[in-house]
Amino acid sequence: MTSPLILSDAQQVIGRRWSEGQSPEQARILSLARDALDFISATGQWYPFEDFRKVAGERQAQAIGEDGSTGLRELMSQTDGFFGKLLSDPKAVGEQVPIQLILDTLRFISSTRQHDAFGDFLEHVESHAPPFVLASFETKEEAEAWLKNHPAPPAFADILIGGRYHDVVYERETDFRRLPWNRHLERYLAWLKQVEPPVAAAEFATREEAEAWLRSQPNPARRAWVTIAGEFYLAAYHRNINHRALYPLSMAEGYEEETEGLGD
Numbered sequence: 001m002t003s004p005l006i007l008s009d010a011q012q013v014i015g016r017r018w019s020e021g022q023s024p025e026q027a028r029i030l031s032l033a034r035d036a037l038d039f040i041s042a043t044g045q046w047y048p049f050e051d052f053r054k055v056a057g058e059r060q061a062q063a064i065g066e067d068g069s070t071g072l073r074e075l076m077s078q079t080d081g082f083f084g085k086l087l088s089d090p091k092a093v094g095e096q097v098p099i100q101l102i103l104d105t106l107r108f109i110s111s112t113r114q115h116d117a118f119g120d121f122l123e124h125v126e127s128h129a130p131p132f133v134l135a136s137f138e139t140k141e142e143a144e145a146w147l148k149n150h151p152a153p154p155a156f157a158d159i160l161i162g163g164r165y166h167d168v169v170y171e172r173e174t175d176f177r178r179l180p181w182n183r184h185l186e187r188y189l190a191w192l193k194q195v196e197p198p199v200a201a202a203e204f205a206t207r208e209e210a211e212a213w214l215r216s217q218p219n220p221a222r223r224a225w226v227t228i229a230g231e232f233y234l235a236a237y238h239r240n241i242n243h244r245a246l247y248p249l250s251m252a253e254g255y256e257e258e259t260e261g262l263g264d
Contacts, residue, residue, distance in 0.1 A: 044154020189252035
């Protein structure tokens, strides 16, 4: 499998080129490269991406395709050109492997025609929505049945089970499959509370009223603070799976110190 350390190295290549005085164009290019790497991880596409990279011919430039917005396709092309030039830059000696990984990521997205999905992911990230999830289940039994019968499960992605976040852990070589609980949501809520102190967009006496309100909206915001019986909740819309959820802010208790500085 593509090593998480290699992805981390690629993010460091991006970080070393980020500066306060950079042009808006370079900021957009570096941000897109960063988010493209995150897209592979968040969507659990580690194994398909690894298979793509093993085919030498696929490393040649891919056609951007007709799906997705023109602006996104142009930005992806500019980003590809930026890192393509960097690959042969003498100043980038020792960084060729992570730079090639960035190029492969962009070309994987284009080759598999995931521009629309990637565009939606970018909107998700830019709106500071809750951690990206691939599926939602009411019970652990339903989730385990899904994982057991999945022919090629996502690797290390997030799913919801009964409103709580869980990892999808899958190892193709051994067919190891597990759904451990994680604390991604709790840490996210603690961080969001710090960077955007809650102000209720709507108030409800009961959870049932709040759920009815959330269901009635044809296109909800990706996130909004509401109160239920005086307590703050985050009303979230996971658009990629058309799932609406209410997360109590009380879940963040005890995680505030862990998130200090994350929004800087």
